[in-house]
Amino acid sequence: MALIDPRRGDMVAALGETTAGSTLPKLRDAILDSPEGRRILKDRPRINSNTLDIQKLQALPDGTFGREYIRWLEVCNVTPDSREPVHYIGDPELAYIMQRYRETHDFYHALFALRVSALPELALKAFEFSNLGFPMTALALGASIKMKAAHRERLWREFVPWGIQCGGSGSCFMTVYWEERWEQDVREIKEELGVWDPPAGVSIRLA
Numbered sequence: 070m071a072l073i074d075p076r077r078g079d080m081v082a083a084l085g086e087t088t089a090g091s092t093l094p095k096l097r098d099a100i101l102d103s104p105e106g107r108r109i110l111k112d113r114p115r116i117n118s119n120t121l122d123i124q125k126l127q128a129l130p131d132g133t134f135g136r137e138y139i140r141w142l143e144v145c146n147v148t149p150d151s152r153e154p155v156h157y158i159g160d161p162e163l164a165y166i167m168q169r170y171r172e173t174h175d176f177y178h179a180l181f182a183l184r185v186s187a188l189p190e191l192a193l194k195a196f197e198f199s200n201l202g203f204p205m206t207a208l209a210l211g212a213s214i215k216m217k218a219a220h221r222e223r224l225w226r227e228f229v230p231w232g233i234q235c236g237g238s239g240s241c242f243m244t245v246y247w248e249e250r251w252e253q254d255v256r257e258i259k260e261e262l263g264v265w266d267p268p269a270g271v272s273i274r275l276a
Contacts, residue, residue, distance in 0.1 A: 088204040093163040096201060099241045100166070106244035113165055114248055116172035117150050126251060134180070134258055135251030141179035144273045149175070169243065170201065176247045180255055180264075182272045187212070188220050188228065189271035195232025200242055227268045239264040 100106035114120065126135040142149065152171040158164040177196070183189040191210055198206040210229070213221045240262045250258060259265060266272075 084205050084208065088208070089158070089163075089167065090204065092202045092204065093158070093160075093166055096166055096170075096241070096243050097162065100244055103241075103244035105246045105249075109169065109244075109246050110162065110165070114246075115168075116152075116175075116248075118148065121149055129252060132254050132256070133252050134176075134247070134255050137182070137255050138176060138179040138251075141175070141182065141273060145178075145185045147175060147185065166243065170203070173242070173245075173247055177242060180258065181266055182274050183267065184271055184273055186271075187216055188224055189267070191224055192228035192232050192267055192271060195229045196236040197232075197242075199233045199236030200239060201236075223270075228271070231267045235264050235267075 097110075100110055123139065126139045129136040129139075131137075141147070149172075152168075152174075155164045155167050155171075158167055174193075174197075177183075177193055178185065178189075181193070183193055191213055194206040194209045197203060213224055216224065242262070245262070
């Protein structure tokens with residue numbers, strides 16, 4: 070069901086957990102290899118409406134990561150409370166890493182200003198597979214079979230190559246303490262992480 074309908078968040082979450090395999094230990098190693106990542110595992114921050122100071126982020130200047138994240142939430146009508154809890158991972162630290170991935174997924178959307186429709190979502194899944202290695206993110210690309218032919222052709226011709234190249238060359242996003250970067254310019258963040266915007270046509274920004 071998750072492969073056919075990626076809008077079923079509960080099924081996507083279950084698929085992600087049951088197929089994570091050796092990916093989570095590898096991500097833990099990458100996180101522990103980074104000073105920023107080690108702070109994440111020490112602090113174990115959570116992302117939801119209780120932990121975020123929405124008014125403070127709204128007051129930040131345009132172009133800062135915090136303001137652009139709030140803009141993305143508003144434009145896409147998304148809440149930070151929409152992520153499923155982890156159910157099928159026994160190791161508490163690995164379970165947190167999976168939860169952290171889910172809760173920061175929307176930060177990736179905001180960084181690249183990606184909409185939440187099928188084409189940008191699958192483009193981001195290609196990026197996540199290359200950057201993080203979760204099998205579920207590659208399997209999710211099977212949902213492209215339900216796309217209109219023109220959108221599916223563009224996904225595989227333009228957006229999957231972007232995701233694989235950009236994700237593979239960029240720093241591991243799980244090592245980024247996003248909450249420490251609210252006031253940083255998104256252009257600086259992308260330059261620092263070695264990533265760049267996807268092809269045109271999937272952004273929340275006006276042309």
